[in-house]
Amino acid sequence: MAKVTKLSGFPEWLPEGRIAELAVLDAARRVFELHGFSSLETRAVEPVEQMLRKGEIDKEVYLLRRMQAVEGEADPGIGLHFDLTVPFARYVVENAGQLEFPYRRYQIQKVWRGERPQEGRFREFTQADIDVVDRDTLAFHHDIEMAVVMAALLAELPIPRAVIQVSNRKLAEGFFVGVGADDAPAVLRTIDKLDKIGAERVAALLVAEAGLTLEAAQMCLRLAEIRTPDTSFVERVRALGVSNDLLDEGLDELAQVVSGANAVVDGSVVADLRIARGLDYYTGTIYETQLLGYESFGSVASGGRYDSLASDGRQTFPGVGISLGVSRLVAALIGRDLVTVSRSVPSAVLVAVIDEDGRRDSEAVAQALRARGIPCEVAPKADKFGKQIRHADRRGIPYVWFPDGDGDSVKDIRSGDQQPADPATWSPPPADLHPTVSPKIPQEEAL
Amino acid sequence: MAKVTKLSGFPEWLPEGRIAELAVLDAARRVFELHGFSSLETRAVEPVEQMLRKGEIDKEVYLLRRMQAVEGEADPGIGLHFDLTVPFARYVVENAGQLEFPYRRYQIQKVWRGERPQEGRFREFTQADIDVVDRDTLAFHHDIEMAVVMAALLAELPIPRAVIQVSNRKLAEGFFVGVGADDAPAVLRTIDKLDKIGAERVAALLVAEAGLTLEAAQMCLRLAEIRTPDTSFVERVRALGVSNDLLDEGLDELAQVVSGANAVVDGSVVADLRIARGLDYYTGTIYETQLLGYESFGSVASGGRYDSLASDGRQTFPGVGISLGVSRLVAALIGRDLVTVSRSVPSAVLVAVIDEDGRRDSEAVAQALRARGIPCEVAPKADKFGKQIRHADRRGIPYVWFPDGDGDSVKDIRSGDQQPADPATWSPPPADLHPTVSPKIPQEEAL
Numbered sequence: 001m002a003k004v005t006k007l008s009g010f011p012e013w014l015p016e017g018r019i020a021e022l023a024v025l026d027a028a029r030r031v032f033e034l035h036g037f038s039s040l041e042t043r044a045v046e047p048v049e050q051m052l053r054k055g056e057i058d059k060e061v062y063l064l065r066r067m068q069a070v071e072g073e074a075d076p077g078i079g080l081h082f083d084l085t086v087p088f089a090r091y092v093v094e095n096a097g098q099l100e101f102p103y104r105r106y107q108i109q110k111v112w113r114g115e116r117p118q119e120g121r122f123r124e125f126t127q128a129d130i131d132v133v134d135r136d137t138l139a140f141h142h143d144i145e146m147a148v149v150m151a152a153l154l155a156e157l158p159i160p161r162a163v164i165q166v167s168n169r170k171l172a173e174g175f176f177v178g179v180g181a182d183d184a185p186a187v188l189r190t191i192d193k194l195d196k197i198g199a200e201r202v203a204a205l206l207v208a209e210a211g212l213t214l215e216a217a218q219m220c221l222r223l224a225e226i227r228t229p230d231t232s233f234v235e236r237v238r239a240l241g242v243s244n245d246l247l248d249e250g251l252d253e254l255a256q257v258v259s260g261a262n263a264v265v266d267g268s269v270v271a272d273l274r275i276a277r278g279l280d281y282y283t284g285t286i287y288e289t290q291l292l293g294y295e296s297f298g299s300v301a302s303g304g305r306y307d308s309l310a311s312d313g314r315q316t317f318p319g320v321g322i323s324l325g326v327s328r329l330v331a332a333l334i335g336r337d338l339v340t341v342s343r344s345v346p347s348a349v350l351v352a353v354i355d356e357d358g359r360r361d362s363e364a365v366a367q368a369l370r371a372r373g374i375p376c377e378v379a380p381k382a383d384k385f386g387k388q389i390r391h392a393d394r395r396g397i398p399y400v401w402f403p404d405g406d407g408d409s410v411k412d413i414r415s416g417d418q419q420p421a422d423p424a425t426w427s428p429p430p431a432d433l434h435p436t437v438s439p440k441i442p443q444e445e446a447l
Numbered sequence: 448m449a450k451v452t453k454l455s456g457f458p459e460w461l462p463e464g465r466i467a468e469l470a471v472l473d474a475a476r477r478v479f480e481l482h483g484f485s486s487l488e489t490r491a492v493e494p495v496e497q498m499l500r501k502g503e504i505d506k507e508v509y510l511l512r513r514m515q516a517v518e519g520e521a522d523p524g525i526g527l528h529f530d531l532t533v534p535f536a537r538y539v540v541e542n543a544g545q546l547e548f549p550y551r552r553y554q555i556q557k558v559w560r561g562e563r564p565q566e567g568r569f570r571e572f573t574q575a576d577i578d579v580v581d582r583d584t585l586a587f588h589h590d591i592e593m594a595v596v597m598a599a600l601l602a603e604l605p606i607p608r609a610v611i612q613v614s615n616r617k618l619a620e621g622f623f624v625g626v627g628a629d630d631a632p633a634v635l636r637t638i639d640k641l642d643k644i645g646a647e648r649v650a651a652l653l654v655a656e657a658g659l660t661l662e663a664a665q666m667c668l669r670l671a672e673i674r675t676p677d678t679s680f681v682e683r684v685r686a687l688g689v690s691n692d693l694l695d696e697g698l699d700e701l702a703q704v705v706s707g708a709n710a711v712v713d714g715s716v717v718a719d720l721r722i723a724r725g726l727d728y729y730t731g732t733i734y735e736t737q738l739l740g741y742e743s744f745g746s747v748a749s750g751g752r753y754d755s756l757a758s759d760g761r762q763t764f765p766g767v768g769i770s771l772g773v774s775r776l777v778a779a780l781i782g783r784d785l786v787t788v789s790r791s792v793p794s795a796v797l798v799a800v801i802d803e804d805g806r807r808d809s810e811a812v813a814q815a816l817r818a819r820g821i822p823c824e825v826a827p828k829a830d831k832f833g834k835q836i837r838h839a840d841r842r843g844i845p846y847v848w849f850p851d852g853d854g855d856s857v858k859d860i861r862s863g864d865q866q867p868a869d870p871a872t873w874s875p876p877p878a879d880l881h882p883t884v885s886p887k888i889p890q891e892e893a894l
Contacts, residue, residue: 007525010491018486039466042459043458064511263807344547346483
């Protein structure tokens with residue numbers, strides 16, 4: 001292992017970074033389970049033909065082949081999944097006979113995309129998804145629920161304030177058709193480039209490629225400017241004077257999501273008609289999420305309603321879901337120095353070793369502490385106590401335990417305070433039991 | 448998604464199976480953290496040249512390529528990792544300047560091997576590893592510690608009794624050299640086939656391919672028969688009359704592990720000189736683990752000491768580790784029907800919905816329960832109560848909550864008992880709060 005190769009786009013964290021990531025993952029699981037979502041893990045691979053049926057991401061799939069594939073062995077035709085929604089839809093169809101519907105699941109896994117890496121965009125990253133699917137029809141209140149659950153999770157994380165932006169495909173498509181577009185999806189894909197190329201070039205593309213009149217293109221751009229924290233977007237869209245049944249349906253749905261979600265988690269959801277989502281399979285509500293002050297990082301939680309992704313030809317399983325971009329979020333927390341991690345190891349206590357013959361006594365102390373749920377480790381060497389204390393200090397372990405036939409003692413190495421202690425009864429304060437991850441106020445914002 | 452393809456060797460569980468798997472994963476994390484191991488997650492891919500330097504598993508690696516690789520684009524030369532030890536060694540070398548040594552880490556991730564699938568052998572599976580590495584030298588007591596921590600974990604799992612079998616590469620190699628073998632690793636690889644092809648054919652191979660005399664081959668087979676629950680193996684090896692310095696060193700090390708580990712976790716570790724481990728990188732202690740009564744399932748926890756796996760040419764980081772085969776274990780629990788899972792969802796309570804206008808009241812009850820850590824879900828439809836109760840029953844949710852302006856009530860649907868309740872104060876008994884996974888006594892064993 002003479003040479004070590006960093007692989008661009010495949011992030012790995014140091015121990016403290018991983019603790020920050022675990023804090024996010026643990027919060028996600030806790031919130032999802034509190035809301036009755038079951039855990040699911042699907043295999044990492046899918047048949048390629050399955051993955052390519054939906055979405056425009058065929059360029060980004062990693063294909064697999066066995067290194068020592070036998071001559072004439074058929075290409076297995078499998079690749080790494082690029083999201084968790086397509087595998088989930090496949091799983092639902094495959095196991096429909098053994099699942100209870102509506103089926104509520106969360107899924108926390110890595111996904112892979114062969115994209116060019118850049119800040120916040122990786123080739124391997126972890127997502128935390130929730131989805132609800134039902135047979136034939138899915139009640140609309142789940143579209144509200146997705147925003148509520150994600151807002152509840154975001155509120156628990158040590159992150160800058162997050163705002164979930166919601167829009168609706170029916171609203172957009174109805175509007176585009178209403179202004180004369182023949183190919184509404186093409187308009188949508190062009191509008192999706194607003195952040196990248198700006199309004200002027202989008203307008204030009206809408207005319208040149210999507211076949212709109214200049215006036216219609218301007219209307220679409222005006223629609224994309226509408227962003228309201230409440231249902232007042234409805235009036236603003238109406239004021240543009242476009243009428244279409246699908247538009248009406250979309251307006252009504254979006255109004256329900258914005259008012260319904262803010263009734264539970266006030267101020268966490270806005271209507272934002274600019275958002276479009278790249279994937280083809282969405283059919284109604286769509287979600288993105290910005291961190292206030294860190295908008296350049298991109299959406300940290302996205303998703304939407306998909307009415308026909310999961311289908312075996314006879315039955316259809318409509319669904320709605322939202323996905324937290326864990327790696328992107330953690331990269332922001334670490335890269336922008338937004339959190340403080342209290343220590344780099346789980347141990348609350350280092351049990352000192354007097355001499356190697358006494359190692360078993362130190363182990364017995366550690367076993368007694370562990371039996372009461374206190375994470376600890378035994379010093380690896382019977383060094384001088386000063387050196388053992390430095391061993392703890394370098395890892396941020398707050399307590400060092402000194403076994404002594406005449407009575408043990410434990411030292412808080414932050415304060416220097418040392419007290420007699422019994423391994424059968426002593427506990428650290430609850431705040432010291434596990435590593436903590438807390439938001440750091442950036443210097444410029446701390447007034 | 449008209450056709451759904453089952454992929455052989457890529458296991459996926461139904462919701463109850465996943466709950467059994469989570470119970471194993473949660474226990475692993477809890478035990479590892481109690482012993483002061485830090486979490487690490489490495490990327491799923493490694494440079495192929497890195498992976499092939501050690502071990503005989505080059506046939507089994509899955510290589511990756513981007514589906515739409517541009518003409519002339521270099522093959523990235525990356526593949527999916529086949530274990531967690533090689534990636535860990537690479538990570539240690541790559542980040543040595545920022546890690547504290549000895550570095551104790553656990554790692555719970557999927558690995559991939561392009562093997563032919565069979566019972567207990569998958570192409571994608573989850574492992575839960577612990578390892579300790581240090582700079583230059585690693586204290587031997589960690590070889591004992593690995594067995595102790597794994598025994599502590601196995602004792603917490605809802606599984607048949609497990610026994611960790613320990614042997615030592617120095618012992619085996621010293622013995623083989625002592626009986627006249629020129630190529631000790633070749634003898635080891637042949638002995639490793641004992642379970643598959645039997646003693647007679649192994650003896651023949653030892654003579655034909657490893658160049659041993661028939662007498663030496665018989666001696667090697669007699670060594671492999673030795674299995675003792677204590678250090679009495681030392682005398683039995685001595686009785687074979689072979690002498691060699693490396694053998695002595697191995698005997699001493701193995702005696703330390705067996706006596707040291709059983710002093711803490713009595714009866715969970717045996718010396719077993721048959722075990723060999725396929726991987727080339729082990730240099731001393733090696734571990735395997737059998738489930739009593741389910742030996743055919745293969746080892747569920749394996750590992751060993753590797754003194755030179757992690758090295759950048761200037762520095763070496765010796766290590767020792769052991770790995771729980773989570774997927775193999777869970778497949779056994781589910782496939783052999785060894786556990787009972789109390790319910791298929793995290794929800795302890797289903798909050799009934801009187802009518803759709805009252806959904807917000809039901810949501811408010813749910814929010815109050817969740818705020819006190821009680822997982823619950825709201826009924827998806829305002830069906831008749833009988834239907835809502837059946838909805839809970841099918842998922843194993845034990846309680847149904849009935850909101851009522853005149854005073855709520857909660858029903859234990861197992862007993863039928865219904866009581867007035869306040870969402871601000873009511874809690875289920877602790878045993879009902881989360882799904883439980885408990886060992887099932889097979890009919891034939893329940894006397």
